[in-house]
Amino acid sequence: MxxxxxxxxxxxxxxxxxxxxxxxxxxxxxxxxxxxxxxxxxxxxxxxxxxxxxxxxxxxxxxxxxxxxxxxxxxxxxALRPEMLKTYPTYCLPDGKSAGTHSIQLSDKTIEVICDADTARHGWIIIQRRINDDVNFDRSMDEYKDGFGNLENSFFIGLRNLYALLSVQQHELFIALESLSNGTRYARYNNFQIANENARFKLLSLGDYEGTTRDGLRDSLGKNFIAYDSSKRTDEKTTSNGWWIDEGLNGIGSNLNAISSQWNTWPVVFKSVKMMIRPIMKTNRSCEAKEEPKKGQDIMTRVYNWFKL
Missing domain, CATH: 1.10.287 (Helix Hairpins)
Incomplete structure (x- = not known):
């Protein structure tokens, strides 16, 4: 030139x-x-x-x-994607391969996860999904700890895996709901945190809420994750499907793992439900499309905006 x-x-x-x-x-x-x-x-x-x-x-x-x-x-x-996934294990990078199955290295093991790039743009990892009745969610507490189901179908990622993922950094939670009449609504929380196994995976934080349905999960805040365990006959007998509730069933109104998933009575029956998490980079939580970079914009600014999605 x-x-x-x-x-x-x-x-x-x-x-x-x-x-x-x-x-x-x-x-x-x-x-x-x-x-x-x-x-x-x-x-x-x-x-x-x-x-x-x-x-x-x-x-x-x-x-x-x-x-x-x-x-x-x-x-x-x-090229650095594998190493970056160790640092930010739930960050499904927008490199053209963000959707689909990926291996993620946790502190003690490698797990397979499903990245979602369609529901709320890039960067989400699905932690729970119910799209049919092929997978039974009436499980013991041990099964809820380890996870169950099929990643290509309905599944729960497991509380131990979920805690390991969330403990890396601050995450947001996105819940997508679909009724039998194909109506869709969502709930979104910008600071989703749970406690470790010793604290019974208590729901510690949700952060701010936004969405098109009720703030259904708020009643579960501060509750332990419990499920009926028929083999141990412990005090965890309040529900046959694991969720963040107490012995008085407070919080059960948003139990997406119940025999029939529910979210404060909307709808009465779901066609599908999905829970996803994404790490918050630079405290950003917007899922709307970003503006195109301006001419002459600094390269690091463009890379930063690209990461924010």
Missing amino acids: PQLSTIVIILLACATKLNANNSNDEGSLESFETSKSGFADYQSEIETKIRLLEHEIAIKDKEINITKSFEEMIAVIA
């Missing part, structure tokens, strides 16, 4: 000189003075055009360099 700018400037200067020589050869002193005045105006105009051209060339050169750097950055991030 700098070479192109130099060539353009030289050609314009040569054209200007040639025009001046032709004017000198054509005539009288009066003609020369007139030509001299016109030449000054013409020279000023040319200089202005040259400056504008140099400016445009500089902008184009910068845009090309930024695009090239951005593409190189994406390639580097894709």
